[in-house]
Amino acid sequence: MTANRVSRRAALTALSLCLPALLTACGGSPAPTSFTPLIWDYLPRLKLNVASIDIDDSWTPGNGRREQGSLAPTPPGDALRKMAEDRLLAAGTSGRAVFVIDDASIVQSRDKYAGTFAVHLDISTSDGTRSGYAEARVLRTRNIDDDSSEGERAELYDLIKHMMSDMNVEFEYQIRRSLHDYLLTGAPAAAAPGPVQQQDLAPPTPVLTPPATAPVAPSRPSAMPFSSPAPTPLMR
Secondary structure, X not given: OHHHHHHHHHHHHHHHHXXXXXXXXXXXXXXXXXXXXXXXXXXXXXXXXXXXXXXXXOOOOOOOOOEOHHHOOOOXXXXXXXXXXXXXXXXXXXXXXXXXXXXXXXXXXXXXXXXXXXXXXXXEOOOOOEEXXXXXXXXXEEEOOOOOHHHHHHHHHHHHHHHHHHHHHHHHHHHHHHOHHHEXXXXXXXXXXXXXXXXXXXXXXXXXXXXXXXXXXXXXXXXXXXXXXXXXXXXX
């Protein structure tokens, strides 16, 4: 009996050592354990004609749902906040903008993850009057292929990465459509040039005037030579 226990333990040990190699041979690969940070500072910034921009990330998941976003390497709320920090820039002298996270949920439903991201941007004047508004929303689902803890983190990361790519496009589109009057584009207009100062680069070339000539008197016809008439012969 002791020999049977030893042989069984040895077989289980050998199987546990060979299992990773068998999975690799079958085309499986271990889930990643490190993930690239989600940043968007390489995208063009949206310059708003306001003096300040605040971020409201007080959204919390609803009760009674299998919320999974907090298990991701970068939770959805953190990703949306980072997008606002990387993309929005206060470039004005008055007024205020508030970026609000309305929904940052990823819910597990049987064999799928279902993500819903929603944000909006409020613009107000210096006296607090609301003067502009834009909102953006994206939805996406992903199949659950690996229910291990490592696989879950990798799949949530992949879902959030794709959803944030969609959100960056949708968010910029909605701002340009609804808040185009508050967008500052291009460089400030240059001052108008002053009058052109004229300067002679070389002395002027003298204008040559032909010398005046005395008027020529009209020529008189030459005198004809005088000849006396021939004498008339005397009549006898």
